[in-house]
Amino acid sequence: MMRGEAGLLADLGALAIPFAAHEHDAVFTVAESDAVHAAMPGAHTKNLFLKDAGGIFWLVTVPSDARVDLKALPAAIGSKRVSFGKAEDMERLLGITPGSVTPLAAINAEPGSIAVVLDDALAAADPVNVHPLRNTATLGLAGAAILDLLRHWGHQPLITTIPVQESE
Template identity: 30%
Template sequence: MILYEGRPEVSSGRQEKEMKVYDLLDSLGITYQRTDHKAVATIEDCLEVDRILEVRICKNLFLCNRQKTAYYLLLIPGDKTLKTKELSKRIPTSRLSFASGEDMERYLNVSPGSATVMGLLFDPDHKVQLLIDEEVLKEEYFGCHPCVNTSSIRFRTEDMLQKVLKAVDHDYITVSLSDGGEEK
C-alpha cells in the first residue's frame, strides 16, 4: 500500500460517491492523504491500512432504535466493545441494534463494511444522528473510508468537526462509553 496526497489522478474505475467525497474535501480546502487497498470490512482487516495512514482504528457502526424510527452513526475507537444498553441510556433512546444494510444504503449511500462519517454527505434529510465517542475527538487525525471500503483517507479531526460536518449540515453528540468488556 502506498500513501498518496489528495484525490486519485484518474477517476476511471472509481465510484461516483467516492469522487463526491474527494470533491467535498477539495472544495473545503482540507488536506488529506489516501491509500487504496483490497476491500476491508473488519477492524482486523484495517490494521495495515491504519499503520499506513498512521491513525488509530475507528469503528463506524450504523445503529437504529427498535422501532426503526431513529438512526445513528457511532464512531468509537476500534478497541472498544459496544454495549448497546449503555449507549441507549446515554443518548437516550429505546433499545439499539445494528441497522440493516438496506437502511445503510438508503440513508448513507454506503454498503455494509463501508460505513463512514462521509456518508452523511448523502443524508440531506437528517435521518442519521452522528454519535462520537470522546476518545475519537482527542485524536489529532481521523481516518475513514470515502464511502467505499477499497480506499481510506486521513485528515485532521478538527477539519472533520468544523468543516466537513458543517458542509453536510450535521451536528454530533459526544458520548463517553466504557472500555471493553462483554455486552450486558
C-alpha cells in the same frame, strides 16, 4: 441526492481540509483492517449503524479497538434501546454497503435522517482514519475536520464518551 466520493473530495477541497489518502485492498474485518492500518499513522475507527426503538437511525463512530456496550449506549447518546440497522436502510439513507461504513457517508444523508455520533477521543484526534465511502481506501484527517464536514452537510454531530464493555 447522493453526492458520493466525488462530492466528498470536492468538499475537502472547498473547505481546504488537509488529508492523506491511502488506497488498499478491500477490508471487511477488523483483522484485515489491522493489517492495512499498521502502515497508517493515527486513530483507526469502527462504525456502528444502528436503529433505536423510536425508529431513529444512528451512525456511531468509535476507536477500532472499542467494544461498545450496546446496553449502556442509548443513555450515553440520548436514545432508546438500539439494534443494528439493516443493510437496505444503510444503502437508502447513506448510499453505502456494510464494510464501507464511515461518518463521511453522511454526505449522502438528508439532514435529520440520521443522527451522527463521534466518540470524544476521535473528535480530538489527528489524524483519524476513515473510509471515503468504499472499503478499498482510507482517508486520514483530523477529527475536527470530520466534524466540520458533518456540519457543512447540515448534520449536528453529537460528541460524547461512548461506553465500552470492561475487558474480560
